[in-house]
Structure formats: structure tokens, C-alpha cells
Amino acid sequence: MDFPVVEVPLIGGRMLIALVGIIHVLISHGCAVGGSFFLVLLEYKSIRERNERLNLVAYRLTRWFFILTTSVGAMTGVGIWFTTNMFSPVGIGSLLRVFFWAWFVEWLVFITEIVLVAVYYLSWRRMSPQKHLRVGIAYILTSLQTMIIIVGILGFQLTSGKWMSTRSFWDGFFNPTYVPQLFSRIALAGILACAFCLLIYAFLRDLRDVRTQFLRFSGAYLLFVSPLYLLATFAYYQVLPERAQAFISVALVTLQLTQYAQWSKIFFVAVVGVMLLTGAVLFLKQRTYGVLSILPILVLTVAVAQFERVREFARKPYVVDGYLYSNGFRKVELPFISDVGASRYATWAWRGLDQKKGDAALGHMLFRLECSTCHTYRGINGIFRKKILAPGEEAALRFLNTYEFSHPYMPPFAGTQSEKEALAYFLGEGATKK
Amino acid sequence: MTNIPIDIPLSLPAPDGVLKALLVITFIVHILFVGLMVGGAYWSVIFKLLGKEDPFYERLAREILDTVTINKSLAVVLGVAPLLLIGLTYTGYWYTANMMTVPAFLSIIWLVIFAFLFLYAYKYTWDSLGDRAPFLHLSFGLSACAIFAFVPLIFLANINLMLLPFRWDATKGFIQALLLPNVLFRYMHFFVAVFAIIGFFAAIYFWCRGRKSDDLFYMRSQKLGLKWALGGTLLQSIFGTLNFISLPQGAYSRTLLIHIAAALALAAVACIALVRALLTTSGKPIVAAVALLGVVALLMSFVRHTVRENLLREPRMVANQRTLEYQTSLATFLKTYTPESGKLLSGEDLFKRYCTSCHARDRLLLGPSTQYMVQKYKGKKEDMAAFVLNPKKVNPDLPSMPKPPIGQYEIEEIVEYILGGSR
Numbered sequence: 054m055d056f057p058v059v060e061v062p063l064i065g066g067r068m069l070i071a072l073v074g075i076i077h078v079l080i081s082h083g084c085a086v087g088g089s090f091f092l093v094l095l096e097y098k099s100i101r102e103r104n105e106r107l108n109l110v111a112y113r114l115t116r117w118f119f120i121l122t123t124s125v126g127a128m129t130g131v132g133i134w135f136t137t138n139m140f141s142p143v144g145i146g147s148l149l150r151v152f153f154w155a156w157f158v159e160w161l162v163f164i165t166e167i168v169l170v171a172v173y174y175l176s177w178r179r180m181s182p183q184k185h186l187r188v189g190i191a192y193i194l195t196s197l198q199t200m201i202i203i204v205g206i207l208g209f210q211l212t213s214g215k216w217m218s219t220r221s222f223w224d225g226f227f228n229p230t231y232v233p234q235l236f237s238r239i240a241l242a243g244i245l246a247c248a249f250c251l252l253i254y255a256f257l258r259d260l261r262d263v264r265t266q267f268l269r270f271s272g273a274y275l276l277f278v279s280p281l282y283l284l285a286t287f288a289y290y291q292v293l294p295e296r297a298q299a300f301i302s303v304a305l306v307t308l309q310l311t312q313y314a315q316w317s318k319i320f321f322v323a324v325v326g327v328m329l330l331t332g333a334v335l336f337l338k339q340r341t342y343g344v345l346s347i348l349p350i351l352v353l354t355v356a357v358a359q360f361e362r363v364r365e366f367a368r369k370p371y372v373v374d375g376y377l378y379s380n381g382f383r384k385v386e387l388p389f390i391s392d393v394g395a396s397r398y399a400t401w402a403w404r405g406l407d408q409k410k411g412d413a414a415l416g417h418m419l420f421r422l423e424c425s426t427c428h429t430y431r432g433i434n435g436i437f438r439k440k441i442l443a444p445g446e447e448a449a450l451r452f453l454n455t456y457e458f459s460h461p462y463m464p465p466f467a468g469t470q471s472e473k474e475a476l477a478y479f480l481g482e483g484a485t486k487k
Numbered sequence: 488m489t490n491i492p493i494d495i496p497l498s499l500p501a502p503d504g505v506l507k508a509l510l511v512i513t514f515i516v517h518i519l520f521v522g523l524m525v526g527g528a529y530w531s532v533i534f535k536l537l538g539k540e541d542p543f544y545e546r547l548a549r550e551i552l553d554t555v556t557i558n559k560s561l562a563v564v565l566g567v568a569p570l571l572l573i574g575l576t577y578t579g580y581w582y583t584a585n586m587m588t589v590p591a592f593l594s595i596i597w598l599v600i601f602a603f604l605f606l607y608a609y610k611y612t613w614d615s616l617g618d619r620a621p622f623l624h625l626s627f628g629l630s631a632c633a634i635f636a637f638v639p640l641i642f643l644a645n646i647n648l649m650l651l652p653f654r655w656d657a658t659k660g661f662i663q664a665l666l667l668p669n670v671l672f673r674y675m676h677f678f679v680a681v682f683a684i685i686g687f688f689a690a691i692y693f694w695c696r697g698r699k700s701d702d703l704f705y706m707r708s709q710k711l712g713l714k715w716a717l718g719g720t721l722l723q724s725i726f727g728t729l730n731f732i733s734l735p736q737g738a739y740s741r742t743l744l745i746h747i748a749a750a751l752a753l754a755a756v757a758c759i760a761l762v763r764a765l766l767t768t769s770g771k772p773i774v775a776a777v778a779l780l781g782v783v784a785l786l787m788s789f790v791r792h793t794v795r796e797n798l799l800r801e802p803r804m805v806a807n808q809r810t811l812e813y814q815t816s817l818a819t820f821l822k823t824y825t826p827e828s829g830k831l832l833s834g835e836d837l838f839k840r841y842c843t844s845c846h847a848r849d850r851l852l853l854g855p856s857t858q859y860m861v862q863k864y865k866g867k868k869e870d871m872a873a874f875v876l877n878p879k880k881v882n883p884d885l886p887s888m889p890k891p892p893i894g895q896y897e898i899e900e901i902v903e904y905i906l907g908g909s910r
Contacts, residue, residue, distance in 0.1 A: 129600070385821070398813065451843050
């Protein structure tokens with residue numbers, strides 16, 4: 054609660070996290086995890102059919118996966134730590150204390166995975182095919198393990214389950230959303246890998262001679278994996294509701310949200326539809342259509358963004374469900390802060406502000422402290438552009454008095470009445486000034 | 488008022504000492520691979536340049552670049568554990584320092600991604616571009632090296648800033664953090680170490696590769712590596728000293744000096760072993776030098792750890808006091824606090840809670856005034872309740888009303904309140 058305030062102009066911290074996060078999910082799911090099954094399967098097929106050219110396709114695809122995984126994938130993984138630390142120091146600090154050993158084991162698995170993917174790629178042709186396939190299988194198993202661990206932590210943020218009362222690691226880890234989210238992510242990884250391969254294959258012009266075999270394989274693969282994705286995601290949405298659905302019906306104030314929830318389900322069915330269609334066309338026609346090389350990866354990029362956004366939205370207003378709000382205040386300490394005042398423990402949020410300016414400065418400080426995690430001033434989710442505040446200070450105060458009930462996805466205001474009025478003053482000033 | 492953060496009120500997942508020991512150990516492994524990555528990248532560029540005259544260097548550059556492919560991936564992945572551990576054991580200090588220099592800190596991700604992609608481009612265009620467009624090809628390697636020269640500065644600025652909480656108020660951002668006393672000298676200390684590390688690695692790597700071969704390349708590379716290792720180690724007598732004397736006030740203590748003395752003695756023995764290795768063909772002196780310098784690295788990491796603990800002793804006292812004050816006040820408050828819940832709210836209370844963000848008595852806000860409602864629904868309570876239960880868009884100029892998160896009973900209370908004329 055009293056860390057330096059990090060404000061990203063225009064796009065806001067959330068968008069920055071989303072950017073790094075989405076790139077990371079695309080690469081880590083698609084290339085590292087999904088890549089393991091797709092490529093090893095393709096290699097297996099090429100060995101069984103003694104098809105040297107198809108084997109070469111698998112090898113060349115692996116090179117790209119290797120490059121992407123070890124540069125963009127690995128660094129954005131670290132990047133998620135860097136960025137989330139900056140915007141939720143208390144949240145990440147708390148998660149670390151609960152899940153450190155899970156992450157530590159995850160780290161050991163990651164090292165193994167990186168070594169295996171390097172051995173898998175660099176030893177191609179230097180090892181006997183059988184031995185190489187065995188390396189591939191070990192790679193599949195470790196990459197699945199990375200998923201098994203990380204999903205526990207992601208799900209915990211969403212549904213902390215029994216942890217709230219027991220504070221036990223395992224209760225936090227095997228939380229209610231664990232199983233469906235795990236399967237949904239694994240299946241997504243599988244489809245993503247195929248989509249990446251279709252895109253890369255379009256550029257491997259010298260390997261066009263085996264396209265019949267390659268595209269037929271990809272088509273069959275998509276036809277098999279896509280329904281699994283649909284089922285798992287559907288199950289995930291069925292579990293998610295325990296809070297999110299109750300929450301969605303409450304959160305109707307921004308009407309977009311209900312439409313959004315409906316739309317997002319329809320959207321996932323559509324995504325799977327596109328994948329099945331692509332799979333069917335590839336399987337039956339075995340021709341390279343430009344659009345089929347690029348469409349799957351584009352559609353899946355949007356799907357990943359949606360999937361993560363729904364998850365991030367569903368955990369609101371918390372970073373850790375029922376324990377810690379997204380602005381770093383703990384639920385339990387809120388009445389205390391409202392009693393003694395948020396200013397009492399705030400230091401960094403004052404930095405650069407002139408305290409002599411009274412309410413304007415106090416309000417600005419409180420905005421930084423409590424709102425700036427999610428809101429910019431006039432950029433994305435810009436607070437001064439909110440219609441509800443447009444009439445000015447009085448409307449802002451009315452909003453601050455009631456939003457806890459009308460906008461339950463926002464953390465409640467923490468502070469005294471005079472602090473609330475100062476914030477209302479600041480918001481009103483900004484919203485009326487164009 | 489101090490700005491050292493209050494501690495997070497959850498217990499650590501293991502004793503503090505265990506986590507810090509783990510931090511020191513995992514960091515040594517991480518920095519070793521960082522050294523191999525940075526040193527390897529520099530070697531692959533330096534020797535590529537020298538390779539115009541002598542094909543030996545060209546081959547050396549290429550073979551070292553092959554090792555960078557794996558070493559850089561490991562450097563990144565191995566860095567995750569120390570990153571988590573430092574966040575865990577120095578939470579308030581580490582996060583705060585990074586947040587103070589946030590643009591520089593976050594740029595690390597993108598800079599390193601580009602450096603890696605440059606290295607791949609450098610590697611995979613070695614044959615295709617190396618002869619046709621040598622400058623372009625070399626520029627890939629050079630770009631990666633330039634990034635590798637810059638990124639350590641960010642880490643070093645932050646790690647110094649983290650240890651000096653009493654200077655946080657006077658330090659604004661990355662550039663000022665760079666000027667903290669120990670940053671520049673420690674940077675030089677780091678780079679000299681990088682060249683020693685890659686020298687060592689080359690000596691061992693090519694010794695292993697050349698064991699079953701009579702290719703003279705391996706012998707020559709091994710000797711070259713040993714020379715760099717020796718040179719780097721000897722140069723530390725200058726840069727290590729500069730680093731030592733530039734440590735901030737309060738960093739020194741007796742344990743620190745004892746460990747440094749021990750490390751220096753071992754480093755001197757290691758140098759003798761290196762000279763012997765250069766003069767003979769046997770692998771034994773190399774093994775001895777590596778073992779000795781391994782111990783030196785361990786001692787030096789412990790020295791760094793002591794510096795951290797010495798510098799943070801006072802700030803910690805301040806932080807603990809703040810945390811204690813906070814926790815006690817919170818606990819005292821919660822003892823007497825009873826949350827309001829479970830009581831039935833009146834129509835007026837419900838109206839205030841759920842409606843007043845959009846509706847006022849006598850003027851239009853986001854929705855119509857209650858006076859308008861009274862006109863429209865006078866005597867038609869059921870109609871109004873039905874509308875509130877399932878709102879529809881009426882006025883095209885206003886946003887449609889959302890369905891409020893309450894049931895029939897509450898809605899009737901609200902309608903009663905609005906139409907009852909109590910306003």
C-alpha cells in the first residue's frame with residue numbers, strides 16, 4: 054500500500070501487463086507446450102512413414118519454435134514478473150509468500166524444459182530416430198508439468214477456495230477452477246501450435262512437395278484437438294460462475310458486461326468453429342490457401358486475449374479472491390483505513406505533489422493510491438472521461454458513496470469522509486475540465 | 488516521514504536464512520551463465536573481426552557463438568529463481584527500487600528480446616550474409632553486444648538504489664540512480680569478470696572437445712581462453728579494489744574484510760595455477776584454478792550478501808517499527824469493530840445505495856429525476872416495479888438503465904419510497 058506509484062500514460066499499467074502477457078501465452082502455450090506434442094507427433098509420423106522430407110519439415114518448424122521459445126517466450130515470462138511486480142507489488146509479494154515453493158519447482162521444470170527443447174532441436178539428425186523421439190517424449194512431459202503447476206496459481210487468484218480459512222498451500226493450489234482450466238489451456242496450446250506451424254509452413258517454400266501429407270496431418274490434428282478445447286473451456290465457464298456469474302448479474306451497471314459475457318461464450322464457439330472448418334478444409338483439400346495460414350493464428354490471438362481477459366475480469370475486484378483488492382488494500386484492513394484515513398500510511402503517492410494545494414493535491418494523491426492501478430487520467434479507462442462524473446464534484450461524491458453497490462467489480466473506497474470529498478473534488482475538477 | 492514500505496503480513500515460506508542462502512547460490516549460477524552469454528557474444532564479434540586475417544579466429548567466433556545459443560537461454564531461465572527470492576527476502580526494497588526506475592527496468596525485457604533475436608540473426612546468417620554483406624552481418628552481433636553493455640547498468644543502478652533507502656527521497660529516476668557511488672565501478676568489475684568467465688569456459692570447453700582430436704584449433708583456443716582468464720583475474724586487482732573502496736558508508740564490517748582477504752589469497756593461488764596451466768598441456772592446473780575460483784565466487788557472493796545486510800540494518804529497523812505500529816493499530820481497531828450487515832434497509836437507504844449515482848430529485852443526471860417518475864407512475868406502482876425489475880431503453884438520449892442487483896422486495900421498497908411522496 055505504500056509503494057511508489059507507477060503510472061503509464063494513456064494505455065495504463067493493465068494494458069502493458071496484457072501486452073506482455075498475451076505474447077507470453079501465445080509463445081509459451083503455442084510453441085513451448087503445444088509445440089511439444091505437435092512437433093513430436095509430426096516427427097513420429099515422418100519416421101513411421103520413412104518420409105525424409107516430412108522429417109525435414111518438422112525439423113525446420115522446430116527451429117522456429119526453438120528461436121521463439123528461447124527468446125520471446127522466455128523473456129516475456131520474466132517480463133510478466135517484472136511488469137506485475139510494478140503494478141501489484143503487494144499482490145505479487147503476497148502470492149510469492151504463498152506459492153514460492155510451487156514456483157520454485159516450476160523453475161526447476163522450466164530449466165529442464167529449456168534444456169530438453171535445446172537438446173531436441175540441436176540433436177536432430179545427430180541421434181538415432183528412436184532415441185530422439187524419446188527426448189521428444191520427455192520434452193512433452195516436462196512442458197505439461199509447467200502447465201500443471203502454473204494453472205494452480207492462476208486459478209487461486211480467481212477462486213481461492215478453502216485457502217481463506219485454512220491458509221494451506223494445497224487448498225490454494227487445487228482450487229475449484231483448477232481442473233477445467235488446466236485442460237482448457239492444454240487444448241488451447243495444442244491448437245495454437247498447429248496454427249503457428251501453418252503460418253511458418255507458408256514460408257517454407259522449398260518444402261512444398263510434402264504439403265499434401267503435412268496439411269492432411271494438420272487438418273486431422275485440428276479436427277481432433279478443437280472439440281477437446283471446446284469441451285474443456287465450456288466446463289471452465291461452468292465452474293467459473295460460482296463467483297463470476299453471481300458477479301456478472303450484479304455488474305450489470307456497465308451494460309456491455311452482460312452482453313460481453315454472452316458474447317464471449319458465443320465467441321469461443323465461433324473460434325472452435327473456425328478451427329474445425331480449417332481442419333476439415335485442410336484434411337479434405339490438402340491445399341495451401343493463404344487465408345488458412347494466417348487466419349487460425351489471428352483468431353487464436355484474439356481468443357487468448359479474451360480468455361485471459363475473462364479470467365482477469367472474473368477475479369475483480371480482487372488480486373487474491375476475497376483477500377486482497379486489486380489496488381493493494383487488504384479486505385480486512387479497509388474499515389481501519391476508513392477510520393484513520395488513507396493518508397496516514399501513504400508516502401510515495403505524495404511524491405511530486407504540492408501538499409499545500411489542499412483538496413486538489415489530497416484527491417490526486419488518493420487517486421494515485423487507490424485508482425491508478427486500473428485507471429489512467431484521459432487514456433484507456435480514463436477517469437476524467439467517465440460520463441458518470443461529468444456533472445462535476447457533486448456527482449463524483451454521489452458516485453463514491455454508492456459505487457460499492459453499483460460497481461462491485463471496483464475495490465471499495467478506503468478513507469475518511471473528508472478524504473472521499475477530496476477525491477470527489479479532484480475527480481470533479483478533472484472531469485469538467487476538457 | 489519515511490517511505491520504507493510496511494512489510495507484507497504473510498509469513499515467509501521458509502526461514503529467512505534459508506531463503507537468503509538459496510538466493511546467493513541460485514544467483515551465482517545465474518550470473519555464471521550471464522557471463523557466458525555476454526562474454527560469448529563479445530567473443531563471437533571480436534574474433535569475427537580478427538577472423539579476416541586468421542581463419543582460426545573465424546572458426547573460434549563461430550564455435551563460441553554456438554555455445555551462446557544454449558547459455559543465453561539458461562541465463563534467462565536461471566535468473567527466475569533469484570528474481571523470486573530477492574522479491575521474497577527484500578520485498579519492500581527491491582520492488583521500490585525497480586518502481587523508482589520503472590521505464591528503464593521494464594525496458595530490460597524488450598532490450599533482451601531484441602538482443603537474443605539479433606544473436607539468432609547473427610548465427611543463422613553467418614554463411615548467407617557473412618560474405619555478401621559483412622557489415623550487415625556483423626551489425627547483428629554488434630547490436631546484441633551493445634544491448635548487453637547497457638542492460639547490466641539498469642540492474643546495477645537498481646540493486647544499489649535498493650540498498651540505500653535513506654537516499655530514495657533525493658533520487659529521481661534511473662539516471663540519478665546511475666550516479667550512486669558504487670554503480671560504475673561495480674559495472675567495470677562485472678565486465679572484467681565476464682571476460683575472465685568466458686576465458687575459463689573456453690579453456691575447459693575446448694579442452695574437452697579436443698581431448699580425442701589432434702586438431703591444433705582446440706589447443707590454441709584453450710590457451711587463448713586461459714590467457715583471458717588470467718588477464719581478467721589479474722585485472723580484478725584494479726577493478727575489484729575500485730569496487731571495494733566505492734562501497735557506500737556502512738557497508739564494511741569485520742566479517743566482510745575477513746572474507747575478502749580469504750578470497751584474495753585464493754585468487755592469487757588460482758592465478759599461479761593458471762600460469763602453470765598455460766605452461767603445460769595437462770588439465771590438472773585448469774581444474775585446480777576453476778575449483779579455487781569457484782570458492783572465490785562463493786566467498787565474494789557472501790561478501791555481497793554481507794554488504795546488503797550491513798546497509799539494510801538501519802532501514803530494516805525503521806521498517807519493522809512502521810510495520811509493528813501498523814499491525815498493532817489495526818489489531819486494536821478490529822477488536823472493537825463490528826461490521827454492519829444483515830440488517831434490513833429502508834426504501835430510502837436502498838434508494839441512496841442503488842439509485843443515486845444516476846437519479847436525483849429535481850434534475851436529469853444519467854437518468855430522469857424522481858419528480859418525473861412521480862408524474863409518470865403516480866398510482867401505478869406495479870408498473871414501475873416491473874420496469875425496475877426489467878428495465879428497457881425509453882429515452883434515446885440517455886443510456887439504458889441497468890438491472891439493479893436487488894430483488895422484488897427491495898424494488899417495491901424503493902418504488903414505495905419514490906412514489907410515496909416522501910421526497
